[in-house]
Amino acid sequence: MGVIGLSTSSVYPESTAHGFAYAAQLGYDAVEVMVGLDALSQQVAAVRQLSEHHEIPICAVHAPTLLLTQRVWGTEPWGKLERSAEMAHEVGADVVVVHPPFRWQKEYARDFVNGIAALENSTGIRFAVENMYPWRATKNRGAEMYLPGWDPSSEPYANTTIDLSHAAIAQSDVIEMAERLGDRLRHVHLTDGSGSAKDEHLVPGRGSMGAAAFLQHLASTSFDGAIVLEINTRRCASREEREADLRESLDFAREHFAVPTP
Template identity: 60%
Template sequence: MTAPSAPRVTLSTSSVYPGTTASAFEVAGRLGYDGVEVMVGIDDVSADINAVRGLRDYHGVPVTSVHAPCLLITQRVWGTDPWAKLERSAEMAHALDADVVVVHPPFRWQRDYGRRFVEGVADLEQRTGIDFAVENMYPWRTGKRELQAYVPGWDPREQDYAHVTIDLSHTATSHSDPLAMAKDLGPRLRHVHVADGSGTGAKDEHLVPGRGSQPCADFLSQVVAAGFDGDLVVEISTRKAGSDANRETDLLESLAFVRLHADAGPA
């Protein structure tokens, strides 16, 4: 019996920040990643479909997914209409031969957007043929206060999304069990952001996998054994790496960690 193939291990362009989208393609190709997830953000190149296509073709690194511009710092990228941003993200995915758009749930103050978010995402998927994988988030904490910043909620298990992204830094911040989350989602788990977190305080740390409290190794083994065939996207923070050499060490360590623990092994 033929062994199942291991999922692709790809690199989020956010993992090289404050480096550029262009540098992410270069390093992904040189280090041996299977592809790139484009985080559409404040780097103008990331929001330019033709520029990203040029980077893809020049470096020979496929774009496997697109992360819609839904962070606080990207509220004005591609305008201010959140639905228009998702439509544009689907356009980029089609143009670059990607099949997944990652999206966060709306902020609580985006009332109209949040009110029909679940139904609107389902409609987008049907119309565009792109999978919109809604990401797990976390409560915001200030001191002893906990604020519910997302609607309809930060835990995607509570909604009828067809496709979901699990982010292992976000499970640390929300104090969630990622193994249980993956089991609960079953085939709805479409996409994974691999990182780590300490689970202390309110920080979303995006550590190198294996350097925090999350059961990253067990999680990867579990989801692959369960038949997961989406992408495993390294999404770490290297802002404090101090040098390009240190950043590449973190990216190589992350790639090796994911490949080791996501190896499907013999059937």
């Protein structure tokens, strides 16, 4: 069965170092490193040292392909992905999570599908392309902001990621998406959403995405990838409140990602 990990983005505005500390303290199996504005997250040696200090493995590296990280590790997108693979190799992770290109990155997007396959072949790292969503200008209208598209099940990627908060915005059925992806589903960002136009990243169970049923579906299909909690704790008023959300999320994952007794 898969491991239950914590994304370092889940503790923002606290640091990458705090993410490792929370994960170790609360009993998570692994950590996903979000390469972002926190300078430490960009340093391979520092990330490896954190993993060794807290005796917790790194299951994935999230490439800096978000809007806020467009200038992290330079502005050339393929160079970012190559550096992400190098970090993954150095810290013992086998997955790099990557978002599809933005619509304005036309040259990058033009050969994205083939380029990802070529990177996987040359690096030996799985690049798990994440589901995104249309940007909703109004309640019933959306703008396509990703190329070749926001739904990875529409493309022949070998490895993919399902994020429940992104699926909430797109109003996607995550179990149906998982069924379309089959064994190409390599990684999960466990969170939740209410279906609003905001990328909420709620604690799983607090939204309307059926996170419990989704985990039960994964367990029934013997999913063996990583299930990583990627929640938003920015509004937590204290460290204790953040810790409580992280603990609740882990407990939820362990409770529902279990093979049902016949």
